[in-house]
Amino acid sequence: MQTTGKITLDSLMTLEAYSKWRKAHKPEIIAHRKLRSVHLGEHINLQFESELTMRYQIQEMLRVEKIFEEEGIEQEIEAYAPLVPDGSNWKATMLLEYTDVNERKRELARLIGVEDRMFVEVEGYPRVYAIADEDLDRENDEKTSAVHFVRFELTPAMCAAVKAGAAVKLGCDHTYYPAHTQIAAETLASLAGDLK
Numbered sequence: 001m002q003t004t005g006k007i008t009l010d011s012l013m014t015l016e017a018y019s020k021w022r023k024a025h026k027p028e029i030i031a032h033r034k035l036r037s038v039h040l041g042e043h044i045n046l047q048f049e050s051e052l053t054m055r056y057q058i059q060e061m062l063r064v065e066k067i068f069e070e071e072g073i074e075q076e077i078e079a080y081a082p083l084v085p086d087g088s089n090w091k092a093t094m095l096l097e098y099t100d101v102n103e104r105k106r107e108l109a110r111l112i113g114v115e116d117r118m119f120v121e122v123e124g125y126p127r128v129y130a131i132a133d134e135d136l137d138r139e140n141d142e143k144t145s146a147v148h149f150v151r152f153e154l155t156p157a158m159c160a161a162v163k164a165g166a167a168v169k170l171g172c173d174h175t176y177y178p179a180h181t182q183i184a185a186e187t188l189a190s191l192a193g194d195l196k
Contacts, residue, residue, distance in 0.1 A: 007055055007081045009073055015066070018059045029056050035190050038170050041179035043107070046092040046118075046150070046170065048191055049083045082135070083149060087196035088159060094118065094132075094148040108143040110176045115139075115148040117174040120183075122158045123166040159195040162188070 013021060029052070036048040047053075058076045067073060085091050094115060098104035115132035122128075130150035132138075138145035154162070162168060168188055171180030183191070 005051070007051065007058060007077055007084065009070060009077065012055070012062070012073065012077075013059060015063060015068055018063060022059075022063070029053075032190075035187055038181065038183055038187060040170055040172060040181055041177065043097050044114075044118075044172065044177065044179070045095045045097055047095065048090055048092045048187075048194075049085065050190075050194060051084045054080045054084045085194040087194070088154055088156070090120065090152045090154070090191055090194060092150050092152075094130075094150050096144070096146045096148075098146075104146065105143075107176075108146060111174060112139055112141075112144045114144055114172065114174045114177055115150055117172050117177075118150055119171050119173065120152045120154075121169040121171065122154065122161050123168065124161060125155070125158050127171075128152050128154060128158070154195065162192050162195055 012018075032050070032052055033047060036050065036053070038046045038048070040046065058080050061067070061076050061080075062073060065072075067076065083091050083093070096104075096108065096111065096114070098107055115130060115138075118130040118132070119127040130152055132148050132150045134151065135149065138148055168183045168191075169180050170183055172178065
């Protein structure tokens with residue numbers, strides 16, 4: 001799967017070509033996704049997206065739904081392309097993972113607003129809080145969603161520091177989910193590639 005800088009109709013594979021490509025390359029995509037996943041505490045998983053992960057997601061949707069008409073393909077691009085980082089930010093799918101149904105229900109009620117309390121902290125710079133769910137609101141007065149989409153917008157100085165090897169902390173300062181972790185070096189190296 002060739003990354004081109006922008007996902008367009010012309011840059012996607014046909015269903016037939018993708019089917020062949022998928023068989024040979026799925027393990028690489030899974031490894032890339034795993035590399036870009038950061039667990040925060042026991043129940044939050046941030047999957048940092050890239051052009052590759054979103055291109056794969058679009059191709060998978062087209063394959064599963066058997067979409068081959070231009071209008072349907074454009075709709076999938078429209079849905080997922082905004083999650084590709086654009087040089088000054090990191091974008092992630094945030095998953096609140098609770099296997100027990102009752103615990104999940106209780107915690108999603110307690111964790112309203114958790115997506116807005118997520119932050120990254122580049123060594124030597126102030127925290128950058130997530131801009132969450134720009135496409136649609138994913139919570140109500142009773143509970144938050146188990147899935148959010150977050151964007152961390154970095155200054156040019158922060159981008160330069162990350163590319164030069166500065167450490168980065170991922171954290172949350174929600175009252176009911178205080179946690180932080182250092183982003184692993186190999187993950188950070190991948191994320192640095194998203195920055196200009």
